[in-house]
Amino acid sequence: MNSNIKINNYFDDLLASKESRLGLGVFIGMIVFHIGALMAFQTGVSKVAILIFTLSYLSKGLGITMGFHRYFAHRSFKTSRFFQFFLGVLGTGAVQGGVLWWASHHRGHHKHSDQEDDIHSPITHSFFHSHLGWMWTKECFSRAKYRLNDFSVFPEIKFLNKYYVVVLALQAGFFYGLGELLNNYAPSLNTNGNQLLVWGFFVATVWTWHITFSINSVCHIFGKPKYKSNDHSKNNWPMAFLALGEGWHNNHHKYGWSARNGFLWYELDPTYYVLKLLEALGIVWDLKTPTQKQLESDLL
Ligand SMILES: [Zn+2]
Ligand SMILES: [Zn+2]
Numbered sequence: 001m002n003s004n005i006k007i008n009n010y011f012d013d014l015l016a017s018k019e020s021r022l023g024l025g026v027f028i029g030m031i032v033f034h035i036g037a038l039m040a041f042q043t044g045v046s047k048v049a050i051l052i053f054t055l056s057y058l059s060k061g062l063g064i065t066m067g068f069h070r071y072f073a074h075r076s077f078k079t080s081r082f083f084q085f086f087l088g089v090l091g092t093g094a095v096q097g098g099v100l101w102w103a104s105h106h107r108g109h110h111k112h113s114d115q116e117d118d119i120h121s122p123i124t125h126s127f128f129h130s131h132l133g134w135m136w137t138k139e140c141f142s143r144a145k146y147r148l149n150d151f152s153v154f155p156e157i158k159f160l161n162k163y164y165v166v167v168l169a170l171q172a173g174f175f176y177g178l179g180e181l182l183n184n185y186a187p188s189l190n191t192n193g194n195q196l197l198v199w200g201f202f203v204a205t206v207w208t209w210h211i212t213f214s215i216n217s218v219c220h221i222f223g224k225p226k227y228k229s230n231d232h233s234k235n236n237w238p239m240a241f242l243a244l245g246e247g248w249h250n251n252h253h254k255y256g257w258s259a260r261n262g263f264l265w266y267e268l269d270p271t272y273y274v275l276k277l278l279e280a281l282g283i284v285w286d287l288k289t290p291t292q293k294q295l296e297s298d299l300l
Pocket of ligand 1: 109215216220233249253
């Protein structure tokens with residue numbers, strides 16, 4: 001056991017260190033976002049709000065799966081410096097921390113999967129801790145010494161990682177402004193700034209959070225393994241559907257370097273379909289995928 005890890009003591013030296021203050025900040029931030037999402041009962045809903053929620057969820061979801069996860073954490077395809085930055089911005093919009101911080105922790109998860117040093121394993125820690133409690137601990141910040149020298153050489157990525165709050169403020173302002181514009185110029189749509197802020201920003205963020213967090217918690221407990229992967233990762237089709245292909249988590253732990261997580265026609269993997277489309281357009285290239293022979297010989 002690594003003696004530096006006291007994961008069950010949330011806020012253990014409350015305010016005594018920068019890292020514990022950051023953990024407390026995440027805890028308070030999560031409460032604020034959940035309250036923001038509950039404000040939907042106050043603002044009501046409209047067709048525009050549902051549309052904006054859906055687009056925001058897909059944008060945040062793809063930003064995480066295609067950007068933070070398959071590109072920054074796993075380097076499973078290549079792209080231009082411009083599109084790399086765009087992927088960073090898209091993922092940052094999901095309100096899951098800075099790009100280097102996120103991808104660094106994820107590399108740690110694969111390196112120590114379901115062992116004591118896996119900071120969000122539901123096997124060595126608890127379900128609750130793996131779902132969200134780990135982000136309230138000081139270890140979650142003190143251990144984020146980046147395993148990402150490959151991306152921290154880009155000044156624009158370092159800037160994005162440090163000032164990701166700016167992206168969030170712009171996003172919130174965009175949804176509020178759009179709602180106010182529609183309220184003024186198309187009042188028959190029955191929407192306004194507060195309603196689109198709540199649905200596009202708060203509800204979509206909290207919804208995407210729990211889907212992403214469930215990959216860490218649910219997909220290491222519930223479902224079926226298909227390949228031997230030295231951890232407890234499972235394939236879980238409802239999570240694959242909600243998380244745009246990430247629920248084929250046992251496939252992913254076996255082939256972490258792959259741009260593709262669903263290997264059969266019924267293993268839906270929308271993130272991969274988007275990547276294939278971007279490949280056809282020449283925006284991404286060198287998508288890494290296992291061969292058919294490899295897939296067959298590795299089956300459990
Ligand atoms: Zn995992
Ligand atoms: Zn991964």
